[in-house]
Amino acid sequence: MSDDLVGGYDLVIFDLDGVVYLIDEPIAGAVEAVGKLRDRKTPVAYATNNASRRAADVAAKLTGMGVPAEPAEVLTSAGASATVLAEKLPAGSPVLVVGADALRDEVREAGLTPVESADDEPAAVVQGYGPDVGWRVLTEAALAVRAGALWVATNTDRTLPSPRGPLPGNGSLVAVVRTALDRDPDVVVGKPGPALFTTAASQSHARHPLAVGDRLDTDIQGAVAAGLDSLLVLTGVSGPADLLAADESSRPTYVASDLSGLFGPADEVRVPLEADEAGGWRLTRDGDTAKLDGSGDPVVALRLLCAATWSGVPLSGLQATSDAARALLERWNL
Incomplete structure (x- = not known):
């Protein structure tokens, strides 16, 4: 076992947006960092709140960037949300899908029937990020939930990181429906819930995983909820001021400027640093x-x-x- 930070862990669970890539471009040093883990035979997993791509598509995107990945290593909030719905609803139940085609495909593969209108009397509404989500489908979602449909949100990230700065995320779209209904979703599946982390650890039979993320309110808070150590990298959404103001539920074990922090001594990135x-x-x-x-x-x-x-x-x-x-x-x- 190496004496660097990552050597103390048997699985590294990466967030994607803001950690490995921004939109469609890898973050500097990310390809090399994951490659180094592969060379060391350190297991990796990817847990993303982004519900706009399926696991196989995410793996293909990563591989195309020079980060070899298998679909089984990727956990998405879309797939997890479909699993939750399949556990709660009878097979074939109609589900109104708000989001990208990937979420619709996951719902269909889970044995449920995607629909587009409240007039179809959906048993549930599942809401995830999609760049083309607009007023019409948000209206159908509000009508369906008001009529009694279960409301499941894949995640509530307020923003998405991008080279141009933070962009509206699924949480902003969920807020539209929340405002119209004056209520919260019945279930929020993704981070900061612990499910993506605990599932990744279970699949890899890991006893001591490390979570790596760029957001205190989702990645780090989810790791804390799952009882995992975590590394905050300053390449995405949360910045120094956010970290200084963080409460106990969203404080990481370590902080580094980027993924190179994985390969230095743990004591050089541990936070807080109690010294004069x-x-x-x-x-x-x-x-x-x-x-x-x-x-x-x-x-x-x-x-x-x-x-x-x-x-x-x-x-x-x-x-x-x-x-x-x-x-x-x-x-x-x-």
């Missing part, structure tokens, strides 16, 4: 204030500051006493 000085930075705490001085790796500073904010210092109490520290806090909008 590290890596050229100095942290001085006085009651409800914490002063950052010096210069160095921004992630080291972030880990030091988490020790302060996670133990009671408000974000407004963070102060900079060096040019490098001031530039860093300004960049983090603090």
